[in-house]
Amino acid sequence: MKLTSVVLTALAGRATATSMEVLRQLKLATWSDLQESGAYDVDRYQALRAGTPCVNGKAGEYQCNKVDLVAFLRHQDMGSSTRKGNDVWGWTSSIGREFGAVGQTDGTAFVEILKDGSLVYLGRLPTQTSSSSWRDMKVIGDYVYIGAESSNHGLQVFDMKKLLTIQPGSPRTFSISSDLTARYSGFGNSHNIVAHEEKNMIYAVGTGSAAGCSGGLFMVNVTNPANPTKAGCLSAGGYVHDAQCVIYKGPDSRYTGREICFNYNEDSLDIADVTSKSNPVTISSTKYTGATYTHQGWLADDEMRFLLLDDELDEQEKKGPAANQRTTTYVVDITNLQRPIFTGTYQSPAKAIDHNQYVHKGFSYQANYGSGLRIVDVRSLKTDPTGQGLREVGFFDCHPADDSVGGRAEFVGTWSVYPYFASGHILLNSIERGIFVLKYTG
Secondary structure (H helix, E strand, C coil): CCCCHHHHHHHHHCCCCCCHHHHHHHHHHHHHHHHHHCCCCCCCCCCCCCCECCECCEECCEEEECEEEEEEEEHHHHCCCCCCEEEEEEEECCCCCEEEEEEECCEEEEEEECCCCCEEEEEEEECCCCCCCCEEEEEECCEEEEEECCCCCCEEEEEHHHHCCCCCCCCEECCCCCCCCEEECCCCCCCEEEEEHHHCEEEEECCCHHHCCCCCEEEEECCCCCCCEEEEEECCCCCCCEEEEEECCCCCHHHCCCEEEEEECECCEEEEECCCCCCCEEEEEECCCCCCCEEEEEECCCCCCEEEEEECCHHHHCCHHHHHCEEEEEEEECCCCCCCEEEEEEEEEEECCEEEEEEECCEEEEEEHHHEEEEEECHHHHCCCCCCCCEEEEEECCCHHHHHHCCCCCCCCEEEEECCCCCCEEEEEECCCEEEEEEECC
């Protein structure tokens, strides 16, 4: 891996968690090596003509357990000239049709997941300005909101209903002017887009210095998707990498009914009350042993007693509980929002860096770079907060290149997962290959 001198100096000199700029350079160095090795070349990967069930631990070339490979489209099959993927999210129409918004460095591709799980490519929305390895999208109602690390990109607002009348085999390239419902330019670049559906709020995080929010929660009201408006800013905790915002209904009665955001702030878990957009308040900021880059997390239960947190660099840097490089998930008791307690960890059987996880009906769907989708039963937290009762119940590894060595802690393979379709179909987006439709059979 090629590292610049600034990265090496920063790594050697730091005593606390890594900054986003250092992490960015680490990833870009890895992806540059992949580029040189041909990982993004045209026809580098075979198109899939039919689904492949998981039998005896394999679905075609992919290792698996109780997760079938239903369909696959390469990035080149979805109109990308760079053929590099990133984030993914889903949308379900009013009559139950299921669609995916597939992030790529040069734009967003749109697919429909048919009832049998097969994929239809419908078209794409190009990047608003330049290409970027970081593109993020979330859906509120019928609209997808898209941000990117591209300079002056802003927030693209696209009406997903435009996909309903496209005929298979006739994909559209949408205009970044006439086909957008709106483009919000109150910020330029952003690292992530957080959606709170109940409040029609978009929180852009990791925005650039010109946005004037120190990379914190940049609040955009999208009650009217055609006219997004700035609602406020939480900058007190500095750079926020990702967040989850909810109407609180947990055990801490002091905050019942308040809008609470759980923010992942590079070296800490920050919990904030953002009910008042003009006067948001940080409730607590909690650090933990092994903190190397606090990346993302999700509430583990409907009662809002626990959350799961992933650290994006502890495996590669062999820090704290992740010294063995097995993907490590931190368990946090948030019964008291003012005093969260890190109560334990869960470790995957595989070596890999964690990236994004989302919890659905008692299962955490983890998108872990080199080891793919890992499905973890987290229901035992109600009786055992140490995490010792958490167990993997299924997986699909979309990065076969490191299988022979039992996995590596590298920024390759999976980027993110969307597990919320009523059909049970799961979308998994990979950096190098494309979009997978999977189905858990356990």
